Amino acid sequence: MKAMNYSRQREAIYHFLMERHDHPTAEVIYQQVKQEYPRISLGTVYRNLSLLEETGQIQRIPSDDSKEHYDANVGNHPHFICTKCHCVQDLTMDNLDFLSTLAYQNFNGEINRTQLTFFGKCNACKEPNEEKIKN
C-alpha cells in the first residue's frame, strides 16, 4: 500500500461521512464538502473515497440507482434499499456470522465479507391505502 499524506479534503470527506447515516453518493458528498472547500473537484472526492475504501475506513454499497453509495460504518450490517426513492438505510440485526458458516457447507473458496441487502419500499414510500400510481 502506498504512503498516505494528510489532506484536509480527505479529512472533510471522511468526517462528513461519519456524521451521516444515510450513505450518500459521491455527488452528494461533493456538494457538501464544496461548502467548506469551494474549489474541491469531483475527481478529488472520488480519489479520496477510493483511498478510504482501500484502507478499510469506509465501505462502498452498490445500490440499484447505478450510483455507488458510501458508508463510514464498516461493520458487517445489513442494508435496506428503497426501490422507489433509492434511499439506503441501515438495519439492525445481530450476529450474521452464521450465514457464512452456512455458506461454507456447499462452498470451498474463501469468504471475506457477507453482504445482506433487502429491497422494497421504505416506510415513507409504501402507500397503505392507495392503488399504485403509475410514475
Add this chain to the structure above:
Amino acid sequence: MKAMNYSRQREAIYHFLMERHDHPTAEVIYQQVKQEYPRISLGTVYRNLSLLEETGQIQRIPSDDSKEHYDANVGNHPHFICTKCHCVQDLTMDNLDFLSTLAYQNFNGEINRTQLTFFGKCNACKEPNEEKIKN
C-alpha cells in the same frame, strides 16, 4: 406492461442465459449471441435483457466490477462473487425467508426481495501456499 412480440434475438439471449450458470454480463452475452446472429447490436441485447427482467424471466445481479450480471435462475438464492477474478457463483442454501422475518423486527417498511452475497476468493483464485502477489 407493453405487448411483447416474438423475436429470435430475445429467444437466443434467453436460451443462452438458461444454459449458463455463471451469470454473464451484457457484453459476454452479446459476444456469444453474435455468433448466431452476426448483425445483432449491443443495444438490442440491453433492450432485451431489460424486457426479460421486467417480465421476471431473468434477474440482474449487481457485482463489484461495475457491470451488471444476468441470471436466468430467478429463485431467491445467494451468490458468491470473487474479488479477484470477478466470477459470480450460485450458492446452495435452503430457505432464506427467515432473514426478512428477522429484518422486520426492526424495520417497518415493506421488503420485497432479499439479496445475500458473499465476497472473497473463489476456489480457483485462493492461493493456499503462496504469498499474495501484487497485481
Add this chain to the structure above:
DNA sequence: ATACGTGCAAACGTTTTGCACATAC
C-alpha cells in the same frame, strides 16, 4: 396495416485519469 423489434451511432451519467501546479513531510 400497425405495433413492436432491430441495427447503428450518438448521447448519457457515473467514475477515472493525465497533466501541471500545490501541499505535506
Add this chain to the structure above:
DNA sequence: GTATGTGCAAAACGTTTGCACGTAT
C-alpha cells in the same frame, strides 16, 4: 527536495436512446 494530493478538463466505461428500417401479427 521529493513524494503525494489537487483542480481542471477530457476520457473512459457501461448503458440507454433516437431514428429509420425490418419483422411479427
